[in-house]
Amino acid sequence: MQNSEVFILAIESSCDDTAAAVLHNDKVLSNVVANQLIHNQYGGVVPELASRAHQQNIVPVIDAALRKANVQKEQLTAIAFTQGPGLMGSLLVGSSFSKSLSLALKIPLIAVNHMHAHILTHFIEEEGFDKPEFPFLALTISGGHTQIVKVNGFFDMEIIGETTDDAVGEAFDKSAKILGLPYPGGPLIDKYAQLGNPKAFAFTKPKVPGLDFSFSGLKTAILYFIQKKKLENPNFIEENLNDICASIQYTIIEILMDKLKLAVKETGIRQIAIGGGVSANSGIRTRLKESEGKYGWKTFVPKFEYTTDNAAMIGIVGYQKYLSNRFETSAVVSKARIQF
Helix, strand or coil: CCCCEEEEEEEECCCEEEEEEEEEECCCEEEEECCCCCHHCCCCCCCHHHHHHHHHHHHHHHHHHHHCCCCHHHCCCCCEEEEEEECHHHHHHHHHHHHHHHHHHHCEEEEEEEEEEHHHHHCCCCCCCCCCEEEEEEEEECCCEEEEEEEEEHHHHHEEECCCCCCCHHHHHHHHHHHCCCCCHHHHHHHCCCCCCCCCCCHHHHHHHCCCCCCCCHHHHHHHHHHHHHHHHCCCHHHHHHHHHHHHHHHHHHHHHHHHHHHHHHCCCCCEEEECCCCHEEEEEHHHHHHHHHCCCCCEEECCCCCCCCCCCHHHHHHHHHHHCCCCCCCCCCCCCCCC
């Protein structure tokens, strides 16, 4: 189906951010996100509180997205929403609203895999940002996922490496918790790491065969290291915070880069794109860009606002699905875990 005037309303509610975006074809007209600060006091996302906050936020967020885009709901061509993976209660708020609005406006309903969206965010038309060519390798890094994906087409993707236990985002956040930093701690480690020596303290990289990852052993090593050092010096963290964060971040980035280098060697594909919340990390973005000159790769780093959970990335998948008539009925169900 070809239409030069395609307006997609996209809704994202997989975790603790309520987001809505309006796209005109592959260009973002608005991208609105309501964060839920209530979870900070609990040190992590509380699913029940998240779903309640989505119910409060979804109408004003969608209204704000439409007004910012200067688009009336009657102009919409289709509605795209996150089907999964994510927190079930949160997903249901977004899917229920999307189904209702789709029926009321009599326009197509499009279900989107959240992880596909992180990868395909690179196809948003954005000045100053190139789009990868198929095939390319995607490194999806977030609080719940660490994957290397071979992307042959918009709807032809194959996971060739993934974490066997914890995701990289969890490794950052749990390390921050060990250091006594507030939630979410990953961005704070990045902040302090920029002021420290990345080789001040050495942490052993886990030996995992092939292209798979493991971060649980690293978390344990960091915990034991901090406990030992605090026994020797109760002020160890305060006196060495920048260096500790820099060393942790350096080790995690080395793990990611080692696997990417192996993936390039095994596939022969030299185009690398990153996505997911952890792709906002400055150290990872810098190392990936440096690899272009060092290894001859072509790398793609998304615009900062498209790294964490947002609806623009849902919208670009919705647009591509619209072009190939990949629609759903109101019988479509949300899935906390969804086949990739």
